[in-house]
Amino acid sequence: MTHRIDMCPRFESAFEILGKRWTGLIIRVMLSGPQRFKDIAKNIPHLSDRVLTGRLKELEADGIVIRHVYPETPVRIEYELTEKGRDLKHVMDAVQAWASDWIEMDEPEEPKGK
Amino acid sequence: MTHRIDMCPRFESAFEILGKRWTGLIIRVMLSGPQRFKDIAKNIPHLSDRVLTGRLKELEADGIVIRHVYPETPVRIEYELTEKGRDLKHVMDAVQAWASDWIEMDEPEEPKGK
DNA sequence: TATTATACTTACATAAAGTTAGTTACATTA
DNA sequence: TAATGTAACTAACTTTATGTAAGTATAATA
Numbered sequence: 001m002t003h004r005i006d007m008c009p010r011f012e013s014a015f016e017i018l019g020k021r022w023t024g025l026i027i028r029v030m031l032s033g034p035q036r037f038k039d040i041a042k043n044i045p046h047l048s049d050r051v052l053t054g055r056l057k058e059l060e061a062d063g064i065v066i067r068h069v070y071p072e073t074p075v076r077i078e079y080e081l082t083e084k085g086r087d088l089k090h091v092m093d094a095v096q097a098w099a100s101d102w103i104e105m106d107e108p109e110e111p112k113g114k
Numbered sequence: 115m116t117h118r119i120d121m122c123p124r125f126e127s128a129f130e131i132l133g134k135r136w137t138g139l140i141i142r143v144m145l146s147g148p149q150r151f152k153d154i155a156k157n158i159p160h161l162s163d164r165v166l167t168g169r170l171k172e173l174e175a176d177g178i179v180i181r182h183v184y185p186e187t188p189v190r191i192e193y194e195l196t197e198k199g200r201d202l203k204h205v206m207d208a209v210q211a212w213a214s215d216w217i218e219m220d221e222p223e224e225p226k227g228k
Numbered sequence: 229t230a231t232t233a234t235a236c237t238t239a240c241a242t243a244a245a246g247t248t249a250g251t252t253a254c255a256t257t258a
Numbered sequence: 259t260a261a262t263g264t265a266a267c268t269a270a271c272t273t274t275a276t277g278t279a280a281g282t283a284t285a286a287t288a
Contacts, residue, residue: 014212015138015209076234150265162245191267
């Protein structure tokens, strides 16, 4: 009816994943290799256990992450990126490049005067 | 204390912007040139006015978008990406490439059997 | 049996997003 | 002059997502 830009549904799908809080940081941390739950949590300061659990499940459902269970004592569970997940490195690199060019960091991490 | 990966604060900042629902799609639509409020809304189906207003303000505050007011009748307001915003094209291209490689679209946009 | 550690769950509070309706400003029309 | 129409919001309310704190499951060990 009206002429609208043809928004690629794959692009929309991609942003349903990336456009959620924490997802980008989780993937970035996992790009350095398989990680245990607590290691991911440790590397992403304000991320809660509850949300990390949810995100890992979503990413697993999306085929971006695999969950490995090692029946040791205590049980060891590792999360690893699939090829699909590792290929997001190109996206993360682009974000990093943009951030390096454009984000200033004069103020400390949590500015008070807000 | 513990050894954690040094999460680049610029990267975190970038994902505070990109890691919000709709932001990626809004920027993608704006990459095709200055747009009026209603045009952006028209090109992003399920995005509400309320959220679009908020996102445009955030993006303006982040220096990614400029708001131009043309005192015509009725008043015409156009939103345009700044250089900082246009430079996000590289990120969007990487997302598009990843999505083209990895996102399947067998099922219709809103699968029923979920 | 009690203790310890990891990887979750659950319950509840707050913040963000969705939905619908209304407002403002101005020119055109009746 | 009053009614109408349009774009760009804004307000009120509901629903969903996230934050926070505490609790659970499992298995080896003391």
